[in-house]
Amino acid sequence: MVCGATPATQVTLRSVVAMAVFGVTSTFRGVYCRDCGLAMFRKRMSATLLTGWWGILHFFINLGVVFGNLGERARLMRLGPPVRNPGAGFLNPGRPVFLRAGFIVSAAVLLIGGSFLLISATTPPVPFPAEDQTYIGECAQHSGTEWTTVDCLGPHDGKVVSLSHDRGGCPSQDRAAKLPDGNYTCIDTSQ
Numbered sequence: 001m002v003c004g005a006t007p008a009t010q011v012t013l014r015s016v017v018a019m020a021v022f023g024v025t026s027t028f029r030g031v032y033c034r035d036c037g038l039a040m041f042r043k044r045m046s047a048t049l050l051t052g053w054w055g056i057l058h059f060f061i062n063l064g065v066v067f068g069n070l071g072e073r074a075r076l077m078r079l080g081p082p083v084r085n086p087g088a089g090f091l092n093p094g095r096p097v098f099l100r101a102g103f104i105v106s107a108a109v110l111l112i113g114g115s116f117l118l119i120s121a122t123t124p125p126v127p128f129p130a131e132d133q134t135y136i137g138e139c140a141q142h143s144g145t146e147w148t149t150v151d152c153l154g155p156h157d158g159k160v161v162s163l164s165h166d167r168g169g170c171p172s173q174d175r176a177a178k179l180p181d182g183n184y185t186c187i188d189t190s191q
């Protein structure tokens, strides 16, 4: 109860502060009229939109908090206009959420995240040069850390089964050998 106006209702607003793997969710409960409740909503919502996205787990917790706060706002907006004693102090709702930093930051996060997903979904994988392709099917023998291609009819330690742009890109059971151009051959040592 801030200003003593009626009608008023109990609202629960939350905000998240997320940092990588850590995060804190704060809960704010109070009985507010429409004006004071809207002021609290704008404050907590702007805070969580600014600080809630920066964790792995808390990104999703924040998503729930954002929708929870919107639900509380909807309940507040169904209240009639507040009737209060003249002179009673009440909270100033101030600027709407979409004019505050948290909203702008969230819009940027969605825009950058969305375009990144779109680009990675529509960009074809970088092809391997033809000279790398010729390694596939070749047999290889290693001495120390060096791999050399050898005749499959002779003794060999493995067979090149695929190519990768990075060392970690080969299937886990295969050995990766670096090519002069920086790509890797994936060598199946059971063949």
Ligand SMILES: [Zn+2]
Residues within 6 Å of the ligand: 002, 003, 004, 005, 032, 033, 034, 035, 036, 037, 082, 090, 091
């Ligand atoms: Zn009030």
